[in-house]
Amino acid sequence: MGHRLKTLGEFIIEHQSQFRFSEGELSRLLNSIKLAAKLVNHEVNKAGLVDILGASGVTNIQGETQQKLDIFANDVFMKILKKRDIVCGVASEEEDDFVIISDKDGGHDNKYVILTDPLDGSSNIDVNVSVGTIFSIYRRVSPVGSPVTSDDFLQKGIEQVAAGYVIYGTSTMLVYTTGHGVNGFTLNPALGTWYLSHPNMTFPKGGKIYSINEGNYVHFPQGVKDYLKYCQEEEGNRPYTSRYIGSLVSDFHRNMIKGGIYIYPTSSKVPQGKLRLLYECNPMSFLAEQAGGKASDGYRRILEIEPKELHQRIPFFVGSREMVEKAEEYMAKYPDDAVY
Ligand code: P6P
Numbered sequence: 001m002g003h004r005l006k007t008l009g010e011f012i013i014e015h016q017s018q019f020r021f022s023e024g025e026l027s028r029l030l031n032s033i034k035l036a037a038k039l040v041n042h043e044v045n046k047a048g049l050v051d052i053l054g055a056s057g058v059t060n061i062q063g064e065t066q067q068k069l070d071i072f073a074n075d076v077f078m079k080i081l082k083k084r085d086i087v088c089g090v091a092s093e094e095e096d097d098f099v100i101i102s103d104k105d106g107g108h109d110n111k112y113v114i115l116t117d118p119l120d121g122s123s124n125i126d127v128n129v130s131v132g133t134i135f136s137i138y139r140r141v142s143p144v145g146s147p148v149t150s151d152d153f154l155q156k157g158i159e160q161v162a163a164g165y166v167i168y169g170t171s172t173m174l175v176y177t178t179g180h181g182v183n184g185f186t187l188n189p190a191l192g193t194w195y196l197s198h199p200n201m202t203f204p205k206g207g208k209i210y211s212i213n214e215g216n217y218v219h220f221p222q223g224v225k226d227y228l229k230y231c232q233e234e235e236g237n238r239p240y241t242s243r244y245i246g247s248l249v250s251d252f253h254r255n256m257i258k259g260g261i262y263i264y265p266t267s268s269k270v271p272q273g274k275l276r277l278l279y280e281c282n283p284m285s286f287l288a289e290q291a292g293g294k295a296s297d298g299y300r301r302i303l304e305i306e307p308k309e310l311h312q313r314i315p316f317f318v319g320s321r322e323m324v325e326k327a328e329e330y331m332a333k334y335p336d337d338a339v340y
Contacts, residue, residue: 008034008174008185008194018180025086026137026162026178029112032084033135037166037174038192039080040073040119040133044168045189061096061311069125070094073118073133081114082107088140089148091115091310093279098310100147108145112161113138113152115279121247130169132249136283137162153278153310157303163283165249175201175253177290182256198257203293207259207320208240211251219267223298223331227263230326248275252284252318256291261319261327265298272339273297273315277307281316294324298331299338315339 006014012027074094081087082101088110091098101107114137121131138159140152164176172187174194184198210231217225231240243260245251251262264275275281285295285302295302295318305314317324317331331337 005195005197008196011183011185011196015178015180018178025110025112028084029081029086029114029137030162030176032080032086033077033164033166033176034174034194036077036080037133037172038187039076040069040166041168041172041187041189043069043072044119044125044131045172062093069131070119070122077116077118077133086110087112087114088144089113089152091153091279093117093120093276093311098148098150098153103147108147111139111144113140113148115153115283117276117279120249120280121245124245124247129245130167130247130250132168132247133166134249134280134283135164136160136279136286150310154307156306157277157282157285160282160286160303163286165252165283165287167249167253169250169253173197173253175287177287179286179290182287182291201256201291203256203288203291203320204259205292205320206322207255207261208237209243209255209258209260210240210323211242211244211255211260211262211319212264213244213246214242216265216267216269219269220265221298221331221334221337223334223337224263224265224327226330226333227327230330248280248284252288255319256288256293259320259323261317261323263327264316266315266337266339270313272313274313275316277302277305277312277314278310281314281318284316284318288318292321293319294321296324296328297339298328299335300340305340 085106088107089098117134138155142149142152162178167173173184175184182201185194186197187194266273281302288295297315317327
């Protein structure tokens with residue numbers, strides 16, 4: 001008789017004791033993310049059927065046209081996080097500034113803040129390519145009982161207490177860490193239950209897949225050009241394979257399972273890089289390191305970068321440890337290309 005798959009609920013209860021200081025709030029926070037992900041998944045999966053597709057005409061602080069599902073996903077996470085009375089503040093790619101959970105909503109007494117990209121890769125929605133939700137959780141540093149402050153959000157990635165993503169793909173998965181390894185749960189949409197399908201996920205230390213938008217090649221820093229040449233030359237187990245979905249969560253997820261590196265470098269179009277430090281790179285870097293991988297801006301460990309502002313961009317190299325280290329070897333030849 002095959003062993004019954006463990007549910008996410010059972011897993012959270014079993015690992016409750018691992019959450020430093022938490023009297024169950026972190027478990028309740030993860031449970032609220034579980035619910036929000038189910039609601040977003042329901043909409044994403046039927047996006048083609050209802051008039052929720054296509055740009056809503058509203059642009060967010062990123063200057064990007066927001067897809068309606070972006071707004072929907074952001075609303076779902078905001079509403080659930082407020083209602084569950086667990087966090088004192090929320091920062092989102094879709095919100096210009098962080099959102100203070102008011103005292104009447106019990107926000108001031110709560111100890112955690114969450115930062116999220118509620119629907120990353122949303123430009124892929126209309127072409128039926130996987131998209132994802134990314135989240136990052138910290139304990140607040142400002143005094144409990146007062147309104148949340150920007151200091152609570154501008155913490156280094158090493159201070160995260162939990163981080164993860166939901167990938168709305170051929171199946172829907174929740175992958176997260178609380179600092180004790182990475183575990184993946186697959187949703188059974190018929191029952192609305194998540195099952196532990198990928199226990200203790202780890203990056204293979206080497207790999208043969210590189211993920212980068214080579215359309216920007218002419219604008220890449222020389223170190224990236226040199227690394228791409230290394231990936232493409234006939235030598236040993238090279239040339240590698242190029243796989244780029246255009247959805248960070250999907251490329252990261254595939255690379256974690258098969259081995260690989262994802263790179264979003266600076267270019268003339270995005271001189272600081274495109275990806276956001278706080279709610280894309282930090283959570284994905286926490287996961288990467290917990291899975292035995294590595295994450296840097298080409299020069300420095302992402303998790304030790306001191307954030308300066310909420311929507312700060314940063315170049316991003318993440319994946320199998322040996323591949324990231326090889327890329328950093330090439331970047332090290334051009335120290336002037338470091339963005340900070
Ligand atoms: P480009 C999606 O917008 C995203 O933030 C990541 O999910 C993805 O890897 C990247 O940007 C794609 O950017 O410039 O290659 O289209």
